[in-house]
Amino acid sequence: MSNLALESPHDEYYELPALPGFRSTLARPSSAKNQSLSFVNGYMLVRPPPHHASSSGTQSGGRPPGSRPTTAPVSPTREILDSTDVTGRYSFSRRKADRENCNIALPFCPHSKLPAFLEHDRRVLLFKAYYEEDVLQSAIEEKRIHTCELYFYVEDGTMEIIETKQENSGIVQGRFLRRSRVAKPGGSSSHESYGIDDLKIGSQVVIYSRTFHIASCNESTREYVMDHHGWTTEDVSSLPLPRDRFAESNKAKMRRESGVVGVDRKRKMNDLKQVMESMLGKESSMTDRGKFLESGTDALCFHVLWDDRERLYGDVQYFRLFYYLADDTVEIMRAQSKNNDGRDTFPKLLKRSKLPINGRVSSQSCYKWRDLAIGRTVNVFGREMLIARCDSFTRQHYKYHGITLQEDIPLTRDKKVDVKRVIPPYNGFGTEEDSLRSCTGSLNPPPPKRDIVQNRKSGVVLRFNAQLVSATPDDGERRFVIQFFLEDETVAIREPPVQNSGIMGGNFLRRQAIKKEDGSWYTAKDFFVGNKLLLIGHQFLILNADEYTYRFQEGENKMFPFSHFVRLHEMLSAKQDEIKAYFISNYGGNGLITIECVRHCLSQIDGLDLNKQEVLTIWRKLDRKGKGKIPFRKFLTLCQNPAF
Numbered sequence: 001m002s003n004l005a006l007e008s009p010h011d012e013y014y015e016l017p018a019l020p021g022f023r024s025t026l027a028r029p030s031s032a033k034n035q036s037l038s039f040v041n042g043y044m045l046v047r048p049p050p051h052h053a054s055s056s057g058t059q060s061g062g063r064p065p066g067s068r069p070t071t072a073p074v075s076p077t078r079e080i081l082d083s084t085d086v087t088g089r090y091s092f093s094r095r096k097a098d099r100e101n102c103n104i105a106l107p108f109c110p111h112s113k114l115p116a117f118l119e120h121d122r123r124v125l126l127f128k129a130y131y132e133e134d135v136l137q138s139a140i141e142e143k144r145i146h147t148c149e150l151y152f153y154v155e156d157g158t159m160e161i162i163e164t165k166q167e168n169s170g171i172v173q174g175r176f177l178r179r180s181r182v183a184k185p186g187g188s189s190s191h192e193s194y195g196i197d198d199l200k201i202g203s204q205v206v207i208y209s210r211t212f213h214i215a216s217c218n219e220s221t222r223e224y225v226m227d228h229h230g231w232t233t234e235d236v237s238s239l240p241l242p243r244d245r246f247a248e249s250n251k252a253k254m255r256r257e258s259g260v261v262g263v264d265r266k267r268k269m270n271d272l273k274q275v276m277e278s279m280l281g282k283e284s285s286m287t288d289r290g291k292f293l294e295s296g297t298d299a300l301c302f303h304v305l306w307d308d309r310e311r312l313y314g315d316v317q318y319f320r321l322f323y324y325l326a327d328d329t330v331e332i333m334r335a336q337s338k339n340n341d342g343r344d345t346f347p348k349l350l351k352r353s354k355l356p357i358n359g360r361v362s363s364q365s366c367y368k369w370r371d372l373a374i375g376r377t378v379n380v381f382g383r384e385m386l387i388a389r390c391d392s393f394t395r396q397h398y399k400y401h402g403i404t405l406q407e408d409i410p411l412t413r414d415k416k417v418d419v420k421r422v423i424p425p426y427n428g429f430g431t432e433e434d435s436l437r438s439c440t441g442s443l444n445p446p447p448p449k450r451d452i453v454q455n456r457k458s459g460v461v462l463r464f465n466a467q468l469v470s471a472t473p474d475d476g477e478r479r480f481v482i483q484f485f486l487e488d489e490t491v492a493i494r495e496p497p498v499q500n501s502g503i504m505g506g507n508f509l510r511r512q513a514i515k516k517e518d519g520s521w522y523t524a525k526d527f528f529v530g531n532k533l534l535l536i537g538h539q540f541l542i543l544n545a546d547e548y549t550y551r552f553q554e555g556e557n558k559m560f561p562f563s564h565f566v567r568l569h570e571m572l573s574a575k576q577d578e579i580k581a582y583f584i585s586n587y588g589g590n591g592l593i594t595i596e597c598v599r600h601c602l603s604q605i606d607g608l609d610l611n612k613q614e615v616l617t618i619w620r621k622l623d624r625k626g627k628g629k630i631p632f633r634k635f636l637t638l639c640q641n642p643a644f
Contacts, residue, residue: 120154125221127152127199129161129212130241145244148176148212150199157181157193161207166247168254182207196225200235215239295325300369300397303389304332304378305411318411319349319385321378323369325397330355330367332380350380369397374406431512457486462549464527466493469539480508480540484527489513491522491535509536528553528562530612550620562613565621569639571608572618576639578605583632592629595619 079089127150135141151160161177181193185206194205205212216238217225225231278284300323308314318335332350337343354366357379367378378385388409398405423439426432437445462484468475483492490511497505514522514535526533533540545553553563561567572579582601583593599615602608610618622630622638 117155123154123224125152125154125196125199125224126150126218127214127221128216128238128241129205129214131210131212132242141246143244145242145247147241150205150212150214151179152196152199153179154196157195159194159207161212168250177207196229200231201237202239213239215241292326297324297326298393298397299324299331300372300394301391302372302374302387302394303335303411304385304387306383306385308383321372321385321387322352323367323372324352325369328366328368329353355380370403373398373403374408432515460486460552462486462524462527462545462552464529464545464549465543466533466540467543469532469541474503478503479543482527482533482535482540482542483511484524485511486524489521489523493535493540524559525561528560528611528613529616550616554617554620562611563617565617568610568614568618571610572639575605575608576636579639580636583636591632593632593635594629595623597632598622598635 079091081094128147129150130145130147133144133146135144147164149162149164151162153159158179159177159182160179161175163173163176165173183193184198198205199214201214201216203214205214217236222236226233226236274284302321302323304319304321306317306319309316320333320335322331322333323329324331329352330350331348331352333348334346337345355378357365357367357371372378372387374387374390376387378387386409388411390405390408395405421440423436426435429435464482464484466480466482468478468480470476478495481494481496483494484490485492490513491509492507492511493509495503495505495508516522516526517534522533527542529542529544531542533542550563553560554565557564557566579601582604583591595615598619599610599612602610602615618638622635
């Protein structure tokens with residue numbers, strides 16, 4: 001490795017390492033690159049190549065061996081007149097003069113004018129514009145005027161709109177449109193955008209559904225459009241901006257609130273401040289001081305009413321008017337408000353101040369106490385109020401000054417309306433108790449609790465065999481089992497399945513309480529043989545019942561009067577002679593009779609019009625073994641002796 005290092009042309013540099021604290025005195029070879037291109041007087045030139053080193057180890061120009069070849073710099077110092085001469089200095093002023101006289105062309109392009117981005121570089125036109133906006137939510141402002149600055153960039157035809165900020169306006173202001181091209185809404189093509197000629201003073205520009213009115217432009221814009229675009233004086237004449245009264249009043253208010261010197265803030269000096277200043281020696285006016293010492297805090301009280309029923313949704317409102325004798329000021333307080341009248345409970349309609357007659361406050365045009373009397377009207381800023389009553393102090397004050405007031409006008413107040421809760425009709429969804437609880441209870445009512453009678457009736461179910469009364473022959477053959485639950489007086493209907501009938505049996509009506517046509521509920525008294533029931537739009541005829549139901553009905557005489565045998569025996573005893581004569585004349589001897597014979601007999605006797613349930617109760621007493629036939633003398637014996 002050491003032999004190779006000695007043979008290197010730079011032995012002195014490579015033989016010692018770069019140790020800490022040691023710095024070599026030999027120059028490190030340069031890594032800079034030669035530049036072979038140069039730009040002189042607007043032309044690109046190629047520098048001549050450097051001379052190679054001689055065989056003796058020395059280079060041309062006396063350059064020491066090992067040094068980097070360089071190119072002699074071109075340093076023109078002579079002023080030249082020809083642009084093609086590269087031996088001298090071609091100044092910028094001569095270059096501009098030759099370019100304007102078209103003596104030479106720009107570098108790398110033929111004779112032509114500058115492109116737009118160079119010719120109109122940083123040239124911006126400024127126009128003053130405004131657009132109107134309708135205000136529908138305010139009673140004091142109809143239209144709002146937005147003033148804007150419209151910038152038009154000539155180099156690329158783009159526009160930028162910035163809305164002028166107003167102090168305490170409450171709306172978002174600033175940049176309305178970022179710099180971009182704006183297409184005309186009614187252009188021949190979608191790429192046609194606004195140009196300079198579309199922005200003449202007085203013209204209208206529609207940008208994003210807002211109509212901008214061009215009102216004026218600055219001086220530099222005016223000079224440019226008149227010199228380069230041929231605009232006339234009329235095209236650049238400034239137009240006045242429309243007057244915004246709301247903005248002016250708001251600005252005046254802010255001037256008063258911000259403490260601007262010389263602005264009338266229309267604020268009355270505090271009475272205590274005036275007293276303190278007078279105690280410190282400041283002269284004060286003694287005007288009306290005598291009235292204050294004489295009257296003090298005395299005030300006349302009137303009851304007034306405002307009849308506003310001619311206006312839509314208007315009504316009659318009652319107020320109290322206080323007139324202070326010390327300074328002739330008026331204060332109007334609102335009377336007791338009604339419940340749910342839809343108005344805010346504000347205490348005052350008019351704070352204590354002078355009440356003008358013609359709308360302007362002055363010492364000659366304000367109401368005095370002599371102008372107030374019962375039966376007269378007072379104009380309170382456009383509200384015609386009738387004076388109806390006054391208190392005793394007011395009457396004594398007028399009487400002391402020789403004025404007699406008329407009697408009070410009676411105030412007819414609206415009578416208190418007794419609002420009754422109207423329960424809406426049952427709509428058929430859910431149970432009626434559920435619907436009623438949702439109307440009278442909370443918004444999330446709990447389900448109603450079932451009132452189950454905890455006595456011997458609990459679990460008692462009466463079953464009846466019924467027929468569907470219908471004009472359709474197929475429905476007349478259908479049979480149903482009606483179940484009545486005594487514990488909660490609910491009804492359930494089930495249809496027994498019949499093979500090859502074509503009708504699927506099963507539950508016909510789930511267990512629920514059912515109402516009659518008159519609105520009352522069905523009870524146990526309505527379920528007896530021969531009765532027709534209207535259940536959920538279907539009419540059912542009860543044909544018979546099971547043995548348990550018959551026995552239960554006969555044991556509960558008060559609940560089922562048609563099964564009360566004692567009552568029926570009293571009716572039969574009263575007609576036993578007629579019954580005996582009927583059977584002797586028709587059957588004679590020991591003839592046997594059926595339940596149909598008994599029913600026909602009872603129907604022929606006056607006063608014994610019994611229904612099927614009553615006839616069935618009598619027959620069950622006669623035919624206890626269920627033979628179907630009994631001798632008619634047994635029936636006569638039953639009429640005489642109920643214990644038979």
